[in-house]
Amino acid sequence: MDVSRARNPRPRARALRTAVPLAALLCCAMPLTGCDAASGAKDPAASASPAQDRRGGAPTVATDLQNAYQQVIKDVLPSVVQIQASQELGSGIVFDGAGHVVTNAHVVGSEKRFQVTTAGSEAPLTATLVSSYPDQDLAVVKLDKLPPGLKAASFGDSKKVDVGQIVLAMGSPLGLSSSVTQGIVSATGRTVSEGGEGQSGGGTGATIAGMVQTSAAINPGNSGGALVNLDGQVIGIPTLAAADPQLGGSAAPGIGFAIPSSTVRTIAEQIVKYGRVVDSGRAALGITGRTVVDADYQPEGVAVAQVSPGGPADRAGIRSGDVVTRLGGTDLTTVTSLSEALAVARPGQRTKVTYTRDGREHTVEVTLGEQ
Template sequence: MSRSHSARSRSTRTALAGAAGLSGAALLLVSGCTPTTGASPVSDAASASGPAEAAAAQADTSAQGLQSAYQQTVKAVLPSVVQITTSQDLGSGVVYDSKGDIVTNAHVVGDAKNFQVSLATGGKPLAATLVSSFPANDLAVVRLSSPPKSLKPASFADTSKVGVGELVLAMGNPLGLSSSVTEGIVSATGRTVSEGESGGGTGATIPDMVQTSAAINPGNSGGALVSLDNQVIGIPTLAATDPQLGSGAAPGIGFAIPSSTVKRIADQIIEHGKVTDSGRAALGVTVRGVVGENFQPAGVAIVTEEKNGAAAKAGLKAGDVITRVGNTQITTVQSLSEALAALRPGDKTKVTYTRGTSTKTAEVTLGSL
């Protein structure tokens, strides 16, 4: 699997899943019904009917407990998930605060400045305007013009505590089917995923994403990936596709921007009207891909460099072709984005580049995206 499509309604775009990092031990959150007093139903069944019947009673009790946990989570969180409609498309969003701020994906808002927001609790669509968009992390905040008093902000989790194997629910508006819920698990954490620009995508490379088996479909973008603790652990953004299947989805492989990243970006947008500290490393250059004599990708050429940017301070300039960052070979713009996504502002790294017929190496102190 190497391709993904966005969860935006009626549009698809490309994504590449990079190296995985698994964090934490696997957790299975299964709520059971255990009486606090008296004999348990399982022990009663065991004494009356034997081990087989006791096992069946245990399974039935666990299933009822899990179903109850799902229903309680849906009841608690779904009212915080909204549908965002532009003149051309629709997606999902999550109520961030009682002032009417709603967080969503940048590719959901696109170039639009005004939106119609439909609450899961019903009623007429509400007018909203764009606060700011940050395409580098595919996040945006829109604000309701007249937020109702009944508005229910979601609770966002500390993503560092999310474990592989944790049961989750994806909530959103897939294919325009409002307030839909799917279920799955956290399949992996720490994924680096690059999305394409076709179909309105931002072309961003996003680190630390949460991979899930919960179904993510067009229209889910900007919605909520929710734990059974009733907390949002991520914003669903991409669903994988298998190149061998053409445009068909690869079942059970979706990606969500972790809630810790969502909170960091959204808080800055709400406070400052823009992102002031992305936490993302940058060279301070604009680039384009180049090919070698065999017409295969051979590096990334600097088109312009920011004055006093990280690359310029290290002596790189327009026309130089970057071929390696640290120990990572750079052949395409995407590979450069992925290499930088693994680093942080202030990190020092060696950048290998060619200038004319000469190969050079510079130590670069990375700036902020």
């Protein structure tokens, strides 16, 4: 299965695809019976069907849910902006009252200046890049001038996200600003890899752990926008949408991925405070590698092309020419599988690495570094 980055180059949409190894409905309470407060007599309206409200027909649960949707949209949509680069169009979220906006790194690309349209601005505002962190596909830009009524979004705890939870995706799909789609959380803890520039679909090449999978429609232009729960909290940033190569690369409906809010906050807070990421929290082995194949052209490991001097692999005795085949409990066949294994590890973690040298297998213990 492929994934497409949810961004939109103007003036027309273009699907950008990259490879992805894919590794309780909320209802409002409704009284079934009721009593008159003064007499204790049974409320006549309460004898109606539970599926009807007092106006005689509209389902109460549906009405309550609709009201919840509309309240969330009213509260959060003003914090979701449209970001226009010279060639790309995406979305962003107002991070704080100082005018910082968090978005995807693939939305900003290599550019430094942008036009940002907020809910309260009639004309686009200018913004400047603060810093981009492609390894996590996140970036922060800052508005040059604060518009009246600028409202920062509220970020929730993505660790509390549950499968089946109702969510809304807000952004500018295909350039249609302030658009909203709805769905549920389909899965959590996904590790997804983007392609790099020059590969099918382009991208930052990031491998991102802990992503939230959702059935809410994610389309080009949604990148950098908001995935929101019914408490009005941002639980993720929509980043990737799946596409099925067997259908000619057409979108696979209902399979989208969002970077979890905990990751977004960690990276954005560092960029706002320091102007860059000083603590990535991402583990590193300290090698540059490439995928090697066997006699049947099947991937069989990661050949070490270069070892970082003094890095984790170097300290463990791993050398250029070795082929790494296992990290901890994970078999490695490609560079992508190595990236995925490291994405769920932590700097400072001790783990075993298995590699082959001159046809012989070796296993060493490595203390992982930080990317």
